[in-house]
Amino acid sequence: MKVLTKKTDYAIRALLMLGAKRGSYLSAKAIAVEQQMPYQFLRGLLQEMIRHNLIVSKEGVKGGFMLERDPDEIRVRQLIEIFQGAVQVSECVFRKQICANRSRCVLRHEIMRIEEVVNSEFEQVTIGKLLRKLNAGSNMMSALKKEDKTLQEG
Amino acid sequence: MKVLTKKTDYAIRALLMLGAKRGSYLSAKAIAVEQQMPYQFLRGLLQEMIRHNLIVSKEGVKGGFMLERDPDEIRVRQLIEIFQGAVQVSECVFRKQICANRSRCVLRHEIMRIEEVVNSEFEQVTIGKLLRKLNAGSNMMSALKKEDKTLQEG
């Protein structure tokens, strides 16, 4: 069971880079190299994010992409919805319809409850929050490097 | 983002049927017909569950499958692990390895936290619990039918 697909993973990391360079344009190539992602694949993701008004672009030399919204307003939940579709339990049947199969119903109900838990968790993770952790951590890393060889797990 | 695949969905519902008929053998065919699942596909799932000691089987005429363990000890989390693999975030890298990419690290850490929430939720849902809901609900359904046309959502 995979929580994040490559698309979402790449998209989030691209946004983190854009969030760290707010105000200036960053090219797809620069992101792809830095984050080690397939260039053309990433470009597709960036275009998708433009369509969802998360970022803007500028064509031509010195062009690139720039964060459009406040990083604290960009939620991982939305990114999951864009790139993986909304979290959903097996097939959705119409509301107020008679349950063809009772056990299916009970199971669905239970899963829907968990689904909401998951959604609210992802709702709370924003690009802004991740950026702050990123910054806080980089100091921690250096500190760790000096006093201990044990680094963070990959 | 699909939480349960058909495999897990079918497996759980098959277990619910077996749980409702504890002590006697139920054939794959009976389950497939009642639950409207593809017969051969279901058989594969049942065999997988035998391998994991969740159920036992008897060959020949009047053979079939029977629940091996206490329904309260069969957790949806385990079924997800069997049929969809353990919940995991993008690719796993070895522990205590140096983080090649810091943003990947931070992201992973956050997702792992949510992953644990999801796991503990699914850990708490057992076949036993679902069975009790199933029984509780069937009464409710009849009650509803009498006083109101509004039935449960599919």
Add this chain to the structure above:
DNA sequence: TTTAATTGATATCAATATAGTATCAGTTAG
């Protein structure tokens, strides 16, 4: 004004995962 660095748009492909089917051998109750 030409050129190189860029995005826009889109087509295609490969790999993997999911869902489902088919077949045949072995077991067993009646």
Add this chain to the structure above:
DNA sequence: CTAACTGATACTATATTGATATCAATTAAA
């Protein structure tokens, strides 16, 4: 003996995921 079963396994189809390729349009700068 036979029909109703499971065991085992091979196969197919479809969908999803991940990735590549191509060409036109735009733009900063030499």
